[in-house]
Amino acid sequence: MIRALSITKGIHDWLFSIMSENAAHLVEMILIALVYLAIFAIAGLFLVLIERRVAAWFQLRIGPNRVGFQGLLQTMADALKLLSKELTGTEKADKFLYNLAPYFVIITALMALAVIPFTQDFHAFDINIGILFLIAISSIGVIGILLGGWSSNNKFALIGAMRSGVQTISYELSIGLSLLTMILITGTLQLSEIVEVQKNGWLIVQGHIPAIIAFMIYMIAGTAETNRAPFDMAEAESELGAGFHTEYSGMKFAYFFLAEFINMFIIAAIATTVFFGAWLSPFGITESIPLLGVFWFLAKAMVLVFLMMWFRWTFPRLRVDQLLTLEWKYLLPLNLMNIVIMALIVWQNLTIQF
Amino acid sequence: MSYFSDIYKGIKTLLTGMSVTGKYFLTSRKGAITQQYPDNRDTLKMFDRFRGEVIMPHDEENRHRCTGCQKCEIACPNGTIEIIWDRGIDEETGKKKKKIDQFVYHLSMCTMCGLCIDVCPTDAIEWGQNFENSVYDRTALTRVLNKPGSKLMPGVED
Amino acid sequence: METNFKSEEYFINMGPQHPATHGVLRLLLTIDGEIIKKVEPDLGYIHRSIEKMCERDSYQQIVHLTDRMDYLSSNINNEAVCLTVENALEIEVPNRVKVIRTIIGELTRISSHCLWWGVMGMDVGALTTYFYGFRDRELINDIFEETCGARLTMNYNVPGGLMFDIHPNFIKRVKDFIIHFKTKLPEYDRLLTNNVIFHKRTKGVGILTKEDAISFGASGPVGRASGYSCDVRKHHPYSALDKVTFNEALKTEGDTFARYEVRIQEMWESMSIIEQLIDNIPEGEHRVATNAVIKLPKGEFYQRVETARGELGVYIISTGTKNPYRLKFRSPGFSNLSLLNHIAVGGKIGDLVATMATLDLVIPDIDR
Numbered sequence: 007m008i009r010a011l012s013i014t015k016g017i018h019d020w021l022f023s024i025m026s027e028n029a030a031h032l033v034e035m036i037l038i039a040l041v042y043l044a045i046f047a048i049a050g051l052f053l054v055l056i057e058r059r060v061a062a063w064f065q066l067r068i069g070p071n072r073v074g075f076q077g078l079l080q081t082m083a084d085a086l087k088l089l090s091k092e093l094t095g096t097e098k099a100d101k102f103l104y105n106l107a108p109y110f111v112i113i114t115a116l117m118a119l120a121v122i123p124f125t126q127d128f129h130a131f132d133i134n135i136g137i138l139f140l141i142a143i144s145s146i147g148v149i150g151i152l153l154g155g156w157s158s159n160n161k162f163a164l165i166g167a168m169r170s171g172v173q174t175i176s177y178e179l180s181i182g183l184s185l186l187t188m189i190l191i192t193g194t195l196q197l198s199e200i201v202e203v204q205k206n207g208w209l210i211v212q213g214h215i216p217a218i219i220a221f222m223i224y225m226i227a228g229t230a231e232t233n234r235a236p237f238d239m240a241e242a243e244s245e246l247g248a249g250f251h252t253e254y255s256g257m258k259f260a261y262f263f264l265a266e267f268i269n270m271f272i273i274a275a276i277a278t279t280v281f282f283g284a285w286l287s288p289f290g291i292t293e294s295i296p297l298l299g300v301f302w303f304l305a306k307a308m309v310l311v312f313l314m315m316w317f318r319w320t321f322p323r324l325r326v327d328q329l330l331t332l333e334w335k336y337l338l339p340l341n342l343m344n345i346v347i348m349a350l351i352v353w354q355n356l357t358i359q360f
Numbered sequence: 361m362s363y364f365s366d367i368y369k370g371i372k373t374l375l376t377g378m379s380v381t382g383k384y385f386l387t388s389r390k391g392a393i394t395q396q397y398p399d400n401r402d403t404l405k406m407f408d409r410f411r412g413e414v415i416m417p418h419d420e421e422n423r424h425r426c427t428g429c430q431k432c433e434i435a436c437p438n439g440t441i442e443i444i445w446d447r448g449i450d451e452e453t454g455k456k457k458k459k460i461d462q463f464v465y466h467l468s469m470c471t472m473c474g475l476c477i478d479v480c481p482t483d484a485i486e487w488g489q490n491f492e493n494s495v496y497d498r499t500a501l502t503r504v505l506n507k508p509g510s511k512l513m514p515g516v517e518d
Numbered sequence: 519m520e521t522n523f524k525s526e527e528y529f530i531n532m533g534p535q536h537p538a539t540h541g542v543l544r545l546l547l548t549i550d551g552e553i554i555k556k557v558e559p560d561l562g563y564i565h566r567s568i569e570k571m572c573e574r575d576s577y578q579q580i581v582h583l584t585d586r587m588d589y590l591s592s593n594i595n596n597e598a599v600c601l602t603v604e605n606a607l608e609i610e611v612p613n614r615v616k617v618i619r620t621i622i623g624e625l626t627r628i629s630s631h632c633l634w635w636g637v638m639g640m641d642v643g644a645l646t647t648y649f650y651g652f653r654d655r656e657l658i659n660d661i662f663e664e665t666c667g668a669r670l671t672m673n674y675n676v677p678g679g680l681m682f683d684i685h686p687n688f689i690k691r692v693k694d695f696i697i698h699f700k701t702k703l704p705e706y707d708r709l710l711t712n713n714v715i716f717h718k719r720t721k722g723v724g725i726l727t728k729e730d731a732i733s734f735g736a737s738g739p740v741g742r743a744s745g746y747s748c749d750v751r752k753h754h755p756y757s758a759l760d761k762v763t764f765n766e767a768l769k770t771e772g773d774t775f776a777r778y779e780v781r782i783q784e785m786w787e788s789m790s791i792i793e794q795l796i797d798n799i800p801e802g803e804h805r806v807a808t809n810a811v812i813k814l815p816k817g818e819f820y821q822r823v824e825t826a827r828g829e830l831g832v833y834i835i836s837t838g839t840k841n842p843y844r845l846k847f848r849s850p851g852f853s854n855l856s857l858l859n860h861i862a863v864g865g866k867i868g869d870l871v872a873t874m875a876t877l878d879l880v881i882p883d884i885d886r
Binding site: 369370373374376377379380381393407409410411431435437471472473474475478479487 | 575578579582583646653656663664665666667668671673676681682685705708709710712713714715810
Binding site: 066161238318320321322324325327 | 646649650
């Protein structure tokens with residue numbers, strides 16, 4: 007039976023046998039980083055194409071289907087085009103911050119990818135404060151947006167960055183509280199332990215009513231975190247140019263753009279892990295086939311990503327003050343009430359176990 | 361309590377909106393209104409009255425119906441039509457008659473208003489359905505509508 | 519453009535090329551944080567001197583220039599000039615022409631409102647409404663293409679009637695379209711009108727009182743949403759409009775949502791007008807012969823019609839020659855734009871975009 011652990015253990019032993027300890031550790035770390043960069047790049051390309059085709063199907067069109075079979079090479083072509091563009095910059099822009107801003111968002115996205123359990127033992131970084139780590143990382147991403155807006159020396163970009171910053175830090179509160187609601191059932195913050203607890207039934211089933219409310223609040227707050235419609239005031243195309251990334255072109259713009267899609271995937275991945283039982287199959291039907299967990303995980307994450315795309319192409323945009331009203335007057339009180347209900351249910355052992 | 365009922369009503373309207381787009385998503389394979397243009401040139405048929413460009417039909421013996429009366433040149437609002445004509449001796453009656461040398465039509469200036477075709481007394485010009493008129497060189501848009509060596513169809517002036 | 523603004527205010531230019539201003543309109547905004555202090559429109563980017571060109575063209579040639587003013591209701595613009603000329607020459611067109619002109623005018627109104635609905639959704643952020651609106655507009659464009667030959671600038675009316683008779687398929691296509699569209703308008707309601715986010719964006723935003731509407735000269739759906747009954751089709755009927763019965767869509771709140779609802783209601787009313795006329799188009803000639811060179815008698819002539827945007831007026835001063843001495847268009851967009859500063863001050867930038875979407879401005883109409 008081939009488990010992911012046995013593959014990695016084999017490589018680990020081989021490396022240690024042919025070079026000294028420090029060098030072997032270093033090579034291992036570089037290999038893992040390269041694997042994750044590859045996942046990041048491929049997932050980004052794939053997600054952009056999926057977004058364009060799904061958007062087209064909602065709008066009674068056919069999406070890109072010329073470049074490559076059914077358009078699979080379309081994003082490669084766009085990436086090559088972006089690579090060949092001139093990296094412009096405004097003359098009074100703060101050069102250091104202007105160049106630094108995209109790297110913040112990329113690095114936080116990659117760090118968040120590292121803790122997600124794709125399947126049994128396919129875990130780059132399984133620390134015992136997994137959920138806390140994820141929430142902390144998403145807070146660092148705000149800095150990239152604010153820096154990008156400020157250093158562009160452009161009034162539109164600044165307005166966009168300010169709006170986006172205020173939106174992100176408000177909605178992080180809702181994400182944290184709704185994830186906390188589920189931690190009440192599992193009792194641990196470590197992501198692999200959370201998946202172990204879900205072998206008795208997915209968490210959204212175990213914590214019936216409050217779990218469903220927590221899931222809905224999480225999806226709304228997650229869409230707001232990544233600045234996607236209906237919360238995309240920061241980059242509202244029909245209002246103020248392109249928001250905080252107006253002045254970026256070429257590869258730096260590609261970074262912001264890819265980071266948005268990877269963030270969407272991360273929000274969906276966290277929801278899959280905490281609510282829908284990461285790589286576990288429904289009713290445990292295929293537990294015996296190893297490495298199939300990746301397929302289940304990706305399927306569940308893709309359904310949630312599709313849901314976020316459906317939101318984007320149906321609803322109008324909310325105004326900035328309405329965004330904040332939604333969070334502070336509606337989502338936060340509901341979240342707090344929900345935690346109390348969930349605590350009551352766990353205390354009285356009313357959860358559904360299989 | 362109206363707090364909760366507001367939330368409920370709001371969510372219900374959002375879900376109805378999603379059902380509309382969801383329905384179009386599910387029927388997207390045959391409901392797409394895109395016409396894959398360069399591939400469907402064989403089956404693409406424009407309507408008869410479509411205003412593509414002005415053409416002068418010639419019959420099998422290379423004859424047209426334009427008598428050179430210049431009514432279309434006067435009716436055109438911006439000078440798209442220029443008729444180069446000459447007085448020649450008509451073979452049958454021996455009298456001097458106008459005949460056209462070249463019917464110059466500047467496609468680049470034409471607004472497709474149709475006044476020239478409206479006033480023509482002999483139906484010499486009519487609408488063609490060809491809309492693929494892009495060229496690399498702007499002088500190719502100045503067309504001469506009557507074919508070389510063509511003559512007037514007899515019996516048109518009646 | 520004065521420059522004595524306080525230094526903590528921001529001065530933003532929503533420039534001529536902008537996705538939210540429908541055409542080339544430049545707005546100079548003075549904002550304080552998110553609140554708008556002053557809006558100043560700057561026009562003239564698409565001025566093509568149509569009125570001057572009309573002074574050198576003959577009366578049949580003027581008609582094709584009006585197509586390009588408010589290109590979304592081009593048939594109604596053509597009808598306006600033709601009616602002015604016909605009233606001046608005191609020609610009576612046959613009933614068939616009147617009925618066909620009314621049907622085509624109402625179809626143009628529905629087509630313009632379909633595009634308006636699509637763009638309204640796009641401006642507030644729901645990006646799929648654009649395509650649904652255009653899908654229905656394509657059906658109307660096909661009807662026009664089969665009968666008139668063109669999809670946008672039709673030039674089908676001439677002084678004296680129509681350029682050629684309607685196509686035999688016209689009646690069947692219009693009936694099929696009505697049946698199809700009646701299932702689509704409730705869908706539009708489900709997608710956008712009843713949406714709670716849309717209500718929050720548009721209710722109570724950009725309020726225009728009735729006195730202000732009358733004093734600024736607002737017409738069309740903008741005026742009707744404030745309670746000012748200004749439908750030219752009711753007060754000064756032309757063509758076959760005195761033979762049909764329809765309701766005027768009036769609302770009293772005067773905010774953005776009221777203007778939205780008035781236009782949706784107008785689409786239903788237009789469909790009912792077409793249904794009343796489509797089955798009994800009288801037989802007859804499609805054109806009354808006029809002289810080849812039309813000369814209007816000396817004097818001044820005015821005719822007003824109701825385009826999709828409001829009241830369009832055509833004013834001709836003639837000295838008896840074959841060109842008009844002066845021709846002036848009273849365009850609805852110009853008066854509607856003048857109230858933008860009045861209703862947008864005090865709101866936010868998002869409100870400005872929603873308000874401009876419901877004013878339904880077409881800049882070539884304003885700049886001519």
